[in-house]
Amino acid sequence: MKLKVIAYARNGHTDKFGIPRQSREESPILTRIVFESEYNVREALRGIEGYSYLWLIWGFSEAHSGLLTADAVESQTEPAAGLTWSPTVRPPRLGGNKRMGVFATRSPFRPNPIGLSSVRLLKIDEGELIVSGADVLDGTPIYDIKPYLSFSDSHPEAKNGFAEETKDYQLEVLSVKESLSKEWNVPERVAEDILYILRQDPRPGYQDDPERVYKMDYGGWRVEFKVNLKSQIYIQSIYKVNRDTI
């Protein structure tokens, strides 16, 4: 099957470092869904305002381009002879040393690099959908948008396999929103997003060097930070590197 791009996601995630590993209800990160001209038809959204969540089916556009160094640890498993894909991946959250079957993970390194995210529909703005919680890179192609149906899609009691152990994993950030605004002039809205992202651990793969300075871009800002052995993030600096993207 050949898929046509119906829309693109636009958000502050210009950098793959920092994209949360799953969509989360509590995510403050906003994404605009901008339809391609052929699909930019108001009628196609009629009734969508009655849903609080939507599904996005999208493409891991860089997954196979070799650019995803953040996930290098995930792809370390070389495809076996005769295969163009790798049956196992090493989820970063498991420390990068445990292999799981690719169909037991949400890894981008899959036979078909399709992503799936449930996002909260916040509003419809001049034919664009404004959603929160999309764990996608800025510019991600979207192939389908479906309403979320609680009676068929919601299974709160579902067993989460190996993801259960790591689902509540977070880092502690040794800064508060006010300090980001006051010390580095980060707009309040961007500051909130950055703190959320830092708590999700945007480090590439699994690293444990407390001296290493990491960089992460979001919404036109660059954050430089260290992580100590107590899983606390210390922000070294935040500065503007680009025009605002959100």
Place this chain on the structure above:
Amino acid sequence: MKLKVIAYARNGHTDKFGIPRQSREESPILTRIVFESEYNVREALRGIEGYSYLWLIWGFSEAHSGLLTADAVESQTEPAAGLTWSPTVRPPRLGGNKRMGVFATRSPFRPNPIGLSSVRLLKIDEGELIVSGADVLDGTPIYDIKPYLSFSDSHPEAKNGFAEETKDYQLEVLSVKESLSKEWNVPERVAEDILYILRQDPRPGYQDDPERVYKMDYGGWRVEFKVNLKSQIYIQSIYKVNRDTI
């Protein structure tokens, strides 16, 4: 993006009439996921037994072939000039006379005919996955399988838009499982599936003629039934038309 078929779904739904309109937790209908030889690699499933639900991303293979007469009422809206798709569809459950935006529905008539179903993982059997609740036709191509993660995918409080009104819609079947087994020699397991399917209203589109005899095939059996004006199904006969498919 071009998608490769990784597996095919095998179940008793040899007939599109009778496929439930959404996957449901309580569905007794079993589906086997049979991997294509390239993807039939045990390692790719490592860890999947830890999940109780999976996502299937699949293709509405007949959606554009003109064979889907059951959904004809849904596709009545002709694509406007210059479009190859129709921005609105008429969901059968709304009586076929109300138009909704295609992205506010799960209709197969979408720009990219991708289906999405959460299914219950029952067991792994010689490299095949046995699941229940898949609302797919026998032979449906599958493009991706992902673990269901309750912390990102489950939103029990989600608003269901227009689907809220019709989610509990069911017909009453004026037969019990025992009569199907005794009267028509239907195996018990198939009888249960047939009763479930009949309750979901397998009539094509929206029909209200109590004299009309409907036919529906499932698992090698054909069911002939009528629906009276009190939304009760009367089974006229059930007979074998094909070898067992489940």
